[in-house]
Amino acid sequence: xxxxxxxxxxxxxAISVYHHxxxxxxxxxxxxxxxxxxxxxxxxxxxxxxxxxxxxxxxxDIAEPDLVGRTAELTTLLASWHDASxxxxxxxxxxxxxxxxxxxxxxxxxxRARGEGTxxxxxxxxxxxxxxxxxxxxxxxxxxxxxxxRGRLGPEWIAEVDRLVPAxxxxxxxxxxxxxxxxxxxxxQRHRFFEAVxxxxxxxxxxxxxVLDNLQWSDPDTLSFVRFLLNFAP
Numbered sequence: 001x002x003x004x005x006x007x008x009x010x011x012x013x014a015i016s017v018y019h020h021x022x023x024x025x026x027x028x029x030x031x032x033x034x035x036x037x038x039x040x041x042x043x044x045x046x047x048x049x050x051x052x053x054x055x056x057x058x059x060x061d062i063a064e065p066d067l068v069g070r071t072a073e074l075t076t077l078l079a080s081w082h083d084a085s086x087x088x089x090x091x092x093x094x095x096x097x098x099x100x101x102x103x104x105x106x107x108x109x110x111x112r113a114r115g116e117g118t119x120x121x122x123x124x125x126x127x128x129x130x131x132x133x134x135x136x137x138x139x140x141x142x143x144x145x146x147x148x149x150r151g152r153l154g155p156e157w158i159a160e161v162d163r164l165v166p167a168x169x170x171x172x173x174x175x176x177x178x179x180x181x182x183x184x185x186x187x188x189q190r191h192r193f194f195e196a197v198x199x200x201x202x203x204x205x206x207x208x209x210x211v212l213d214n215l216q217w218s219d220p221d222t223l224s225f226v227r228f229l230l231n232f233a234p
Contacts, residue, residue, distance in 0.1 A: 002037065006044060013124075014044055016139065020126050023135070070105055077109045085118065085207035089234050091226070093215070103213060110211060118207045119145050125217035133221040134164060136212055141165045141200060149203035153196075160196030194228045202233055 002021075005014035018033070018041045025031050032038070077092065084090040094102045110120050121140030140146070142165060150158060201208060212218060 002040060006040075015041055016124065017126075019135070070101070073105055074108060077105065078112065081109060081113060081209065084209075085113075085116070089230050091230065106211060106213075110209065113207070113209045116207070118209050119143060119204050120209045120211065121146070121201070122211040122213075124213040125215065125219075133219050134225065136218060136222045137197060137225055138165050140210055141197070145204055146200060150200050152203050153199055157196040157199050160193050161200045163193065164197065191228075194225055195232065197225065198229050198232045201229070 002014045002017050005017060018037070021037070022033050025033060073094075077094075080090045080092045094106055096102055110122065114120055121143050123136040123139035125136060141161065150161060153161070201210075212222075
């Protein structure tokens with residue numbers, strides 16, 4: 001699956017599959033991916049770094065044909081986005097049967113938003129059986145501009161964000177353990193962590209579009225965080 005993504009030009013997608021694979025192997029079997037698999041992803045990461053400062057998904061989105069039809073749906077998406085980018089947060093769900101080009105429609109919104117200078121974080125959930133807590137949020141935080149903007153936060157907030165995506169290992173292959181809720185975790189600690197991640201996402205002071213494909217496979221912690229984000233910065 002990693003190789004198929006890479007061959008189609010979607011190296012970022014290939015690396016995302018690796019992260020989910022590594023997390024599943026660690027959780028279920030307590031082992032790391034095979035050396036050949038790791039070597040393949042290391043090569044892909046090297047390719048991404050040579051592309052410069054653009055984030056992997058920005059630089060490697062596959063060129064798509066012009067969108068035909070869906071005028072009403074696209075108009076709705078753009079109207080909601082322009083309202084959100086003006087300072088009124090929105091949640092917009094695109095739903096429908098398999099193969100009706102939902103992702104293509106969202107990709108058109110992403111393309112137009114980026115053309116306006118928007119920061120776009122994009123991630124995808126997989127039906128892996130066990131769900132890696134907050135993996136989607138970690139993907140969003142790995143956006144190049146969000147990594148750079150983290151330095152504007154105070155050290156107490158940076159320390160919290162580093163629990164999910166450590167600054168010194170932003171490009172590391174091995175995924176980090178998520179600080180999802182545990183039976184012994186105090187509510188205030190979870191609130192503080194969520195606030196730190198929210199501040200990191202908003203640190204650019206520019207319009208922010210967060211995209212999550214396959215929401216139906218998302219984990220409860222991610223949905224809880226999204227609610228927190230919207231209430232924190234409506």
